[in-house]
Amino acid sequence: MLNLPNFDDVSAAAERIKGYAHRTPVMTSRTVNKELDAEVFFKCENLQRMGAFKFRGAFNALSRFNEEQRRAGVVTFSSGNHAQAIALSASLLGMPATIVMPHDAPASKVAATKGYGGNVVIYDRYKDDREQIGRDLAQKHGLTLIPPYDHPDVIAGQGTAAKELFEEVGQLDAFFVSLGGGGLLSGSALATRALAPHCKLYGVEPEAGNDGQQSFRSGSIVHIETPKTIADGAQTQHLGNYTFPIIQRDVDDILTVTDEQLVECMRFFASRMKLVVEPTGCLGFAAARNMKAELSGKRVGVLISGGNVDLDRFCSLLLT
Numbered sequence: 001m002l003n004l005p006n007f008d009d010v011s012a013a014a015e016r017i018k019g020y021a022h023r024t025p026v027m028t029s030r031t032v033n034k035e036l037d038a039e040v041f042f043k044c045e046n047l048q049r050m051g052a053f054k055f056r057g058a059f060n061a062l063s064r065f066n067e068e069q070r071r072a073g074v075v076t077f078s079s080g081n082h083a084q085a086i087a088l089s090a091s092l093l094g095m096p097a098t099i100v101m102p103h104d105a106p107a108s109k110v111a112a113t114k115g116y117g118g119n120v121v122i123y124d125r126y127k128d129d130r131e132q133i134g135r136d137l138a139q140k141h142g143l144t145l146i147p148p149y150d151h152p153d154v155i156a157g158q159g160t161a162a163k164e165l166f167e168e169v170g171q172l173d174a175f176f177v178s179l180g181g182g183g184l185l186s187g188s189a190l191a192t193r194a195l196a197p198h199c200k201l202y203g204v205e206p207e208a209g210n211d212g213q214q215s216f217r218s219g220s221i222v223h224i225e226t227p228k229t230i231a232d233g234a235q236t237q238h239l240g241n242y243t244f245p246i247i248q249r250d251v252d253d254i255l256t257v258t259d260e261q262l263v264e265c266m267r268f269f270a271s272r273m274k275l276v277v278e279p280t281g282c283l284g285f286a287a288a289r290n291m292k293a294e295l296s297g298k299r300v301g302v303l304i305s306g307g308n309v310d311l312d313r314f315c316s317l318l319l320t
């Protein structure tokens, strides 16, 4: 049996990240409240350090390293927000970080990761197995591997955003959270069940990659091919061994939205709320809009998970 993290772990993570992670703002919009005939609270993790909630989990995991682990450093495989979160956390804690990235990762992501002090190791997406490279590096140099979502300290750290939201706004009737591999959703679930036990909690995936919904409804982890969607932070192929049982136990349902709906939300956030939100960061709001009828008169939370999108890509998405 795995030792699943609980709300005490989320509270401990909140203490560890204090003074390092931003306590992100909760924003409201009269336009949104009118559209949904509800009171909607947006937790703005697009304004978190390095642009996404992932800093919370990465920093929490790295701050638990012992002296020997710190000296050798951390390794991870990711081309996305987790890479930058690990690189930044490691530099703040004064330890080396090795990030295994594909040869065709966007130059801006490689540059950002290097900019935070990360040591980037490039692999060939078509020939090499990135997890094997990560494990080999860990083994050879004594590095500690921190995966992007399936780790108790990562889950506990991600849960601190929802904890802050409930502490700030009080009880909610429904809460919508982006879902990839489930680190954010399972952490949010621990906070929700502890602080707002009656709140309906929904995970939201892109329609093209609904492995989480299939897993939730079938009762076991379903694996899929890398889905084709603009929500690059949710292109995961399966939930994790830690994240799935928590989601199964504490989440009310998993919903899906289309890429077109994500673009509509990006446009809305930019034009009405002056927020730059990446496609994956729009999952929660897109699902809330689809549930308009049920949400009338309710207090609703939406977690905006990230804002890292190249400006060129942002513009071209809005023009489609």
Ligand SMILES: *Cc1c(COP(=O)(O)O)cnc(C)c1O
Residues within 6 Å of the ligand: 052, 054, 080, 081, 082, 148, 149, 158, 178, 179, 180, 181, 182, 183, 184, 185, 233, 234, 236, 278, 280, 281, 305, 306, 307
């Ligand atoms: C990683 C990520 C997600 C998905 O998080 P999981 O913990 O993998 O479910 C959602 N949104 C953004 C912006 C992300 O970077």
